[in-house]
Amino acid sequence: MTTTMAHPISLVAKNCCGCSACEQTCTQGCITMQSDEEGFLYPHVDIEKCTECGRCTKVCPALSPYEERTPLETFAAINRREDVRLRSSSGGVFPLLAEWIIDRDGVVFGAAFDKKWNVVHRKAATKAELKDLQGSKYVQSRMGRCYNEAKTCLKKGRMVMFVGTPCQIAGLQHYLGKPNPLLLTVDFICHGVPSPAVWQWYIKNRATSFSKKHWLSRMRYGLNPVSSIQSVEFRNKDRGWKHFQFVMKMGGRRGESLANVHYDNPYMRCFLLDASLRPSCYHCPSKCGRSYSDITLADFWNVHKVVDGFDDDKGTSLVIINTQRGAHVFGELDCRREHVCFEDAIQYNKAWRKPYPENPHRAAFFQEYKNRPADFHLLAEVNEGEGC
Ligand SMILES: Cc1cc2nc3c(=O)[nH]c(=O)nc-3n(C[C@H](O)[C@H](O)[C@H](O)COP(=O)(O)OP(=O)(O)OC[C@H]3O[C@@H](n4cnc5c(N)ncnc54)[C@H](O)[C@@H]3O)c2cc1C
Ligand code: SF4
Ligand code: SF4
Ligand code: SF4
Known part of the structure; x- marks a missing residue:
């Protein structure tokens, strides 16, 4: 039976940053990193195989964080x-x-x-x-x-x-x-x-609407619209470093480029307004x-x-x-x-110095993600977050 119950590594709970040191140190192969409903990986332990050697808890940076250091x-x-x-x-x-x-x-x-x-x-x-x-x-x-x-x-x-x-x-x-x-x-x-699952939701949504608009792409990528994506840049500098753009190219020669200055892109907005971050990021160790x-x-x-x-x-x-x-x-x-x-x-x-505070509408945003509406959009409430 696979369970996390009662195993000491489960005490890390939402402070787990998903580094996977515990999984990679376990010589018995009883830890696997599995996605939760928000799309973040957490360790799951097969208690039956566990020899209680304690290696996994020893290597966990969330359980034993290092001290602060002054740069040289x-x-x-x-x-x-x-x-x-x-x-x-x-x-x-x-x-x-x-x-x-x-x-x-x-x-x-x-x-x-x-x-x-x-x-x-x-x-x-x-x-x-x-x-x-x-x-x-x-x-x-x-x-x-x-x-x-x-x-x-x-x-x-x-x-x-x-x-x-x-x-x-x-x-x-x-x-x-x-x-x-x-x-x-x-x-x-x-x-x-941000959550890998929210990222996949976003690109699938953009690629699907691209395929719907272009019949050639619909024919070529219809079953798997994400395969129409040719490149992704989170920090394109065509409009300058300070106005960095999110750029995604889709399709072939007659394809399309999606280019938004960071805050104008809903995925980036969600990231910068702290609505899609891993829970540990709000209490970063x-x-x-x-x-x-x-x-x-x-x-x-x-x-x-x-x-x-x-x-x-x-x-x-x-x-x-x-x-x-x-x-x-x-x-x-x-x-x-x-x-x-x-x-x-x-x-x-x-x-x-400090983690960004959780957007007060984060839970509502992830509820929206779980419903997976066809269109990736940001709830109006999330847009009111503090940002950086
Ligand atoms: C998720 C994230 C958050 C960041 N937040 C800030 C911030 O708040 N303030 C700030 O000043 N800088 C931040 N940075 C760092 C900044 O964006 C640049 O990555 C950094 O300054 C290095 O730039 P470069 O031009 O030297 O190298 P680049 O050529 O840009 O190299 C980037 C390096 O980061 C690594 N990398 C890229 N994405 C990831 C990822 N998802 N996880 C782990 N490693 C990755 C790459 O392998 C590469 O080694 C962040 C970066 C990431 C990935
Ligand atoms: S206590 Fe040892 S055997 Fe058990 S999960 Fe951790 S590393 Fe693996
Ligand atoms: S070592 Fe700790 S922080 Fe890293 S994945 Fe395992 S439980 Fe999470
Ligand atoms: S904010 Fe902290 S917990 Fe989150 S990814 Fe960065 S280092 Fe890890």
């Missing part, structure tokens, strides 16, 4: 290659770090789309594979077996760079148990992660340096108020160095950079 240094930074920076969400520091690792025969783990436009963590071993990891995807990624894979690579003596939300990095650190000189961990200041990452990346919003010459509206990164290893690797990169005062920089990025 803070920078404004820009990737010198404009084409690369424009494909990234902020200043394009992630691709520089990742290439540094690949050049040393290492591997990089980060989030990419799979064929059905789910967001999944995966490994990249070549520069060509890195492109899929570039850019923010505002959906909770599925970790799969990536902690296991990273551990195997480290055991074989390969360098590993692991990028994820602060809670995913905290989960990895707990899972590995001890520092490893071959590992570079990178997280970002995190607003929170990994803020203020508590992921124990080497480097934290972010958008350097209002950079012009802190340092001159870094605001060309094509994206500037805020780079927070947390460890000596992070300082060493960042120091080796060829990028434009300037030291800044941490407190000056962080005042414009609320998500570093």
Whole structure:
């Protein structure tokens, strides 16, 4: 019988951030990550197989959160290659770090789309594979077996760079148990992660209405409209970094592009107004340096108020160095950079310190999701949320 009842890992309840460290550490294979009715993954334990070894609770970052840490240094930074920076969400520091690792025969783990436009963590071993990891995807990624894979690579003596939300990095650190000189961990200041099921509802809805309008697409993609999607960008910079757009291309040569500046897109609005986030995000256990990452990346919003010459509206990164290893690797990169005062920089990025409050109409929004009306729309009440 599969149940979570009475097992200690179930005490985590809604504080569970879904990192899957417990699943990947269980040598008996009794934990599986299963979707709840909102579309978020939680551990389910097969009590019959459990030997009560206690490994799963030991690695859980929600049960044993790390202490707050003070960063060592803070920078404004820009990737010198404009084409690369424009494909990234902020200043394009992630691709520089990742290439540094690949050049040393290492591997990089980060989030990419799979064929059905789910967001999944995966490994990249070549520069060509890195492109899929570039850019923010505002959906909770599925970790799969990536902690296991990273551990195997480290055991074989390969360098590993692991990028994820602060809670995913905290989960990895707990899972590995001890520092490893071959590992570079990178997280970002995190607003929170929306439900993968809400994402699928949104894209299915948009792709279906596209197919209904175009007879050729109806013929070609009728049974599976999501397959008409050719590309998705959450942070397209055609109208500038500050007015970043959500862009989704559907169909072939005579296809259609959906392009909305962030707050005008209902999916993005729902995310930014904190209506579709994972419950743990409203009580995040990994803020203020508590992921124990080497480097934290972010958008350097209002950079012009802190340092001159870094605001060309094509994206500037805020780079927070947390460890000596992070300082060493960042120091080796060829990028434009300037030291800044941490407190000056962080005042414009609320998500570093505090979680965003739950939208008071979140429950009503998810009730609407459960009814799955044909049209993805935001309830008027949700639109009144606080936002960022
Ligand atoms: C869900 C989410 C919330 C964020 N919230 C904030 C915020 O409140 N304030 C802020 O300043 N910055 C936030 N960021 C970070 C910001 O959007 C950029 O990702 C970061 O500054 C790195 O940009 P870059 O230009 O250096 O690299 P990019 O090329 O943009 O690389 C992005 C990196 O993030 C990883 N990634 C993308 N999507 C996910 C995902 N869903 N889960 C885990 N890893 C992912 C990719 O693998 C890649 O390594 C958030 C990012 C995400 C994914
Ligand atoms: S206590 Fe041990 S055997 Fe039981 S679920 Fe946790 S890790 Fe697996
Ligand atoms: S936070 Fe991670 S380790 Fe803890 S219960 Fe949730 S998935 Fe498992
Ligand atoms: S806000 Fe916190 S709990 Fe939510 S995804 Fe980000 S790091 Fe994890």
